[in-house]
Amino acid sequence: MEFKPVVFHIGKEEYGVDINVVRGIEKVMPVVPVPNANRIIKGIINLRGSIIPICSLRRKFGKEDIPYNEDTKFIIVKTETLSIGLEVDSVGDIQNVEENNIFPVPGILVSEDTEYYKNIVNVNGRLIVMLDVDKLLKEEEMKALQKTVESL
Numbered sequence: 001m002e003f004k005p006v007v008f009h010i011g012k013e014e015y016g017v018d019i020n021v022v023r024g025i026e027k028v029m030p031v032v033p034v035p036n037a038n039r040i041i042k043g044i045i046n047l048r049g050s051i052i053p054i055c056s057l058r059r060k061f062g063k064e065d066i067p068y069n070e071d072t073k074f075i076i077v078k079t080e081t082l083s084i085g086l087e088v089d090s091v092g093d094i095q096n097v098e099e100n101n102i103f104p105v106p107g108i109l110v111s112e113d114t115e116y117y118k119n120i121v122n123v124n125g126r127l128i129v130m131l132d133v134d135k136l137l138k139e140e141e142m143k144a145l146q147k148t149v150e151s152l
Helices: 139-151
Strands: 005-010 013-018 022-027 041-047 050-056 073-078 083-088 090-094 117-123 126-131
Touching: 005 073, 005 083, 005 117, 005 126, 013 117, 041 083, 050 073, 050 139, 073 090
Parallel strands: 013 126, 050 083
Antiparallel strands: 005 013, 005 090, 022 073, 041 050, 073 083, 117 126
16 A cells, blocks of 8 residues: 655655645745634635635744745645645655555654654655644634634
């Protein structure tokens, strides 16, 4: 069995998401701030008639915001309840990964704050942390976000 991650960068670090949850990779567009939203939510965009919240992975991982550039992208992913955009510094390659190159997350990295780590994949000798998009936001944060999107 093969697995295809979409690899992206936050600073010098590489992460990935399963291509099966990716709905698109978009260039940066104007983001409308949402008052009182969770700190990692940059705001919302109107993507072809759909309201999509934009989640800053830099903020999620405790990094400072940086100005957008030509490499900055929004990876639109489908969670169990809604579509969200992941703001990333750049998008890398999409590789086929053999099952024997997929590893569990080491126990020392697992905590309540990192429950969104899904597994580790070896892509041509590079270890990439795969993210579970359904766990990026806590359940109450996701419900609040969904309510905000529905009210718009």
